[in-house]
Amino acid sequence: GNSVTQMEGPVTLSEEAFLTINCTYTATGYPSLFWYVQYPGEGLQLLLKATKADDKGSNKGFEATYRKETTSFHLEKGSVQVSDSAVYFCATEAGGSYIPTFGRGTSLIVHP
Amino acid sequence: NAGVTQTPKFQVLKTGQSMTLQCAQDMNHNSMYWYRQDPGMGLRLIYYSASEGTTDKGEVPNGYNVSRLNKREFSLRLESAAPSQTSVYFCASSEIPGQGGYTFGSGTRLTVV
Numbered sequence: 191g192n193s194v195t196q197m198e199g200p201v202t203l204s205e206e207a208f209l210t211i212n213c214t215y216t217a218t219g220y221p222s223l224f225w226y227v228q229y230p231g232e233g234l235q236l237l238l239k240a241t242k243a244d245d246k247g248s249n250k251g252f253e254a255t256y257r258k259e260t261t262s263f264h265l266e267k268g269s270v271q272v273s274d275s276a277v278y279f280c281a282t283e284a285g286g287s288y289i290p291t292f293g294r295g296t297s298l299i300v301h302p
Numbered sequence: 303n304a305g306v307t308q309t310p311k312f313q314v315l316k317t318g319q320s321m322t323l324q325c326a327q328d329m330n331h332n333s334m335y336w337y338r339q340d341p342g343m344g345l346r347l348i349y350y351s352a353s354e355g356t357t358d359k360g361e362v363p364n365g366y367n368v369s370r371l372n373k374r375e376f377s378l379r380l381e382s383a384a385p386s387q388t389s390v391y392f393c394a395s396s397e398i399p400g401q402g403g404y405t406f407g408s409g410t411r412l413t414v415v
Contacts, residue, residue, distance in 0.1 A: 224403050233306075233392050233406035234345075279345070283399060289360065290404065294344035 192217040196280050196293035203270055203300050211265040211296045213254075213280035223247075223256050223263040226279040228295070234279060237265075275300045304328055308393050308407035315383045315414045323378040323410050325393030333396045334376035335360075335404070336368060338389040345392070351376055352399070383414045 197212040215223065222241045226234040238247035243258035252267045263280060280293040306327045315321055327334065336348040347360030351370040365387060367379045376395075380387060390411050394404040 222403075226403075226406075231408075233408045234394075234404070235406070236403040239403055283403075287399065289347060289350065290399070292345045294342075 192221070192282055192284060192287075192291040194280050194282055194291050194293040196278075196296050199277075199295075199297040201296060201298050203298070205272055205300055205302055206269045207300075209265070209267040209270045209274075209298070211278055211280075211298070213263045213265065213293060215261050215263065215280070215282045215291075217261075217282050217284050217291070219284050221282040221284045223254070224281040224283065225252070225254055225263070225265050226281060226292075228277045228279065230276070237278070270298070270300045272300045272302055274298060306393055306395055306405050306407035308391075308410050310410060311408070312411050313413070315380075315412065317384060317414060319383050320379065320381050321383065322380075323391055323393075323412075324375070325377065325407060326375045327393075327395040327405070328374065329395060329397065329405065330373070331395035331397045331405070332373070333399050334370065335394040335396070336366075336376070336378045337392045337394065338362065339392060339409075340389050348378065348391075383412075385414045388412060388414045 193216045224239045225237040227237045228234045238249040240247040240256035246255045254265045277295045279295045283290045309324045335350040337345045346362045349368040351357045354373045393407040396404045
């Protein structure tokens with residue numbers, strides 16, 4: 191079956207530091223890849239997505255590139271802010287499948 | 303505001319009590335889902351409904367039942383609550399699985415004592 195592996199957290203950074211959260215996946219076919227963000231006390235929100243190899247998803251300064259050769263979709267941001275503190279989930283959805291696969295989430299803590 | 307609405311937001315039950323968690327979406331999405339989120343376990347799929355009139359089990363269906371009442375509404379029922387069902391429950395919907403991503407509700411925090 192499909193699986194998603196994320197780096198364990200928490201990731202603790204100072205404001206304006208560079209962020210990378212690693213995500214690798216296993217899936218059959220050509221899945222779409224997603225990053226979701228969950229702020230405290232809220233549900234998950236779609237942050238960005240990529241639907242085919244070499245696509246780059248981006249939103250709010252975050253980026254991730256669909257790397258089929260390394261089966262990876264790492265999340266990056268050049269300069270994090272305190273307001274980026276949240277839990278980030280990597281996910282894969284295989285076309286035609288109604289069951290997505292989520293990673294376990296990576297907590298990000300940004301200090302002023 | 304368009305989105306997924308869950309009620310209630312908080313609930314405390316005694317062991318053995320029953321309750322129904324409500325979920326409604328106004329985006330005309332075909333598929334709807336119920337997840338539970340527990341510390342260290344990530345998100346686990348309880349049940350899903352690929353389209354109106356169909357429901358299927360997910361990873362952890364035991365102790366739960368669902369009803370897809372119409373295209374908008376998908377409810378989750380606990381017939382006899384147990385402490386192991388203490389969790390945060392999220393409803394989600396998707397227009398086209400595999401392509402567009404999911405829209406989540408804000409969650410129901412359930413405690414069973």
